[in-house]
Amino acid sequence: MIPKDAPRADTVAILDRLVSFDTTSRRPNAPLIDWIAAYLRDHDVPFTRSRGPEDGKWSLHAIIGPQTAGGIAFAGHVDCVPVDGQDWTHDPFTLREEDGRLYARGAADMKGFVAAMLAAVPDLQAMQPARPVHLLITFDEETTCDGARHLMADVLSRDQLPDLCVVGEPTLMSPIVAHKGRLALRITFTGRAGHSSNPDGGANALHAMGRAIAYIADEASRFAREGCRAEGFVPPYTTMQVGLASGGAILNIIPEHAQLEMEWRPVPGDDARAEADRLQHALAPLHDELRRHGPDCGIRYEVICDLPPLDLPTEHPLTDLTRQVTGSNAAGHVSYGTEAGIYQRAGMPAIVCGPGDIAQAHRPDEWIAREQLDRCDRFLRAMARKVCSAP
Incomplete structure (x- = not known):
């Protein structure tokens, strides 16, 4: 004492x-x-x-x-x-x-x-x-x-x-x-601007981001249902969430840019970097869809924080x-x-x-x-x- x-x-x-x-x-x-x-x-x-x-x-x-x-x-x-x-x-x-x-x-x-x-x-x-x-x-x-x-x-x-x-x-x-650890990413979606009356004339970055957010929410639910358990933590499993999201300028313009920030908080034994690779693989079709509209279009990933x-x-x-x-x-x-x-x-x-x-x-x-x-x-x-x- x-x-x-x-x-x-x-x-x-x-x-x-x-x-x-x-x-x-x-x-x-x-x-x-x-x-x-x-x-x-x-x-x-x-x-x-x-x-x-x-x-x-x-x-x-x-x-x-x-x-x-x-x-x-x-x-x-x-x-x-x-x-x-x-x-x-x-x-x-x-x-x-x-x-x-x-x-x-x-x-x-x-x-x-x-x-x-x-x-x-x-x-x-x-x-x-x-x-x-x-x-x-x-x-x-x-x-x-x-x-x-x-x-x-x-x-x-x-x-x-x-x-x-x-x-x-x-x-x-x-x-x-x-x-728990923490891996945080900033994900940027780049599409092509256009008038909202002609959706085929552009590529909607916000729509792409919305699909990504839906996937992330589903993954968060998967961790809660069937993820690795580490007793002593509250909650006792790896968590993930989108905490920030933005995009668009005015309603009648197809949004060219959108951005979100998300994080994993892994329990010991779970590999957040492997989960980030899994996310990038899952969003690859969205990246390819945006990419069809120009070489500067697509999805870009940036690590904000990597805390073991x-x-x-x-x-x-x-x-x-x-x-x-x-x-x-x-x-x-x-x-x-x-x-x-x-x-x-x-x-x-x-x-x-x-x-x-x-x-x-x-x-x-x-x-x-x-x-x-x-x-x-x-x-x-x-x-x-x-x-x-x-x-």
């Missing part, structure tokens, strides 16, 4: 600074990473930054203790979802406390955990760990998860891969050993250790995705355990309980002590 008298750093003060940076995924995160870099320099913690494909997007890898592979990593992202169209009662980028709740965009998902990571730095240094404690901070988790991919490539190139990883997404400090599932065995030492430190008997499953699957695929066993409630994420007046941050503060120090202290 986590000792109740464990030292508490000023996590809330750091959270106050982190949420003041608008790091919604469409914006650069460089100013926030610069602030974290300055904080680490002040504490003499070595770190490396790795940039993404877009200007102003950075991930960061810091190591406390031996500058080597091994040890344990604490991982969090600093991007957050937009506040547009949400009814906030206060400025979403100014931390506000009321009745033990700390309100701000990203407070729960997941700057609270990153604040606790940074606040723990002086105590982690004082432990003089025999094995390294890694801090992994990424961008674009809410969109592509490319930050974690670029960071892992950089870490592997330097031969500094940790042995274990804790991803601090909000779980109310309960261990999560498995989550997480499947850590319940008997893995990391599961046992996290249960021991949190005092939890459970090891749960969730249907949302995290960067933990990317870390596991890179060769680093990962578990999800962090402060706050996922039910508060992405909502107006997002909040995290101060009590959850207190528990996280103790958790981080206890995990580092057990994994990285000299025997």
Whole structure:
């Protein structure tokens, strides 16, 4: 169990600074990473930054203790979802406390955990760990998860891969050993414009998209009826849906362009890439039908997000250790995705355990309980002590 008298750093003060940076995924995160870099320099913690494909997007890898592979990593992202169209009662980028709740965009998902990571730095240094404690901070988790991919490539190139990883997404400090993956596609339909009074004079992209949506809906029903079952998930099967669709200009013009965005959320064991190939094969006749109207017509597929599932065995030492430190008997499953699957695929066993409630994420007046941050503060120090202290 986590000792109740464990030292508490000023996590809330750091959270106050982190949420003041608008790091919604469409914006650069460089100013926030610069602030974290300055904080680490002040504490003499070595770190490396790795940039993404877009200007102003950075991930960061810091190591406390031996500058080597091994040890344990604490991982969090600093991007957050937009506040547009949400009814906030206060400025979403100014931390506000009321009745033990700390309100701000990203407070729960997941700057609270990153604040606790940074606040723990002086105590982690004082432990003089025999094995390294890694801090992994990424961008674009809410969109592509490319930050974690670029960071892992950089870490592997330097031969500094940790042995274990804790991803601090909000779980109310309960261990999560498995989550679904996510494969998202943008599908563009290109037809030929014409006057609606002469349907044969054009190719209706919206009609093609409608047939594709009908097929996707049927496939979603097939998964629900007869798909692979993975108990512990809600629902216990792979899901798929169309979430966005658009096309057309005015009613009396045959629509030349249409576009949809869709996703699979596969349970461990199901292959979303194979399902994407199956979809493309099924829609091939639609593509050929559009293609008859010109070489620029047809169906185009673009991967938006490819997030692998997480499947850590319940008997893995990391599961046992996290249960021991949190005092939890459970090891749960969730249907949302995290960067933990990317870390596991890179060769680093990962578990999800962090402060706050996922039910508060992405909502107006997002909040995290101060009590959850207190528990996280103790958790981080206890995990580092057990994994990285000299025997």
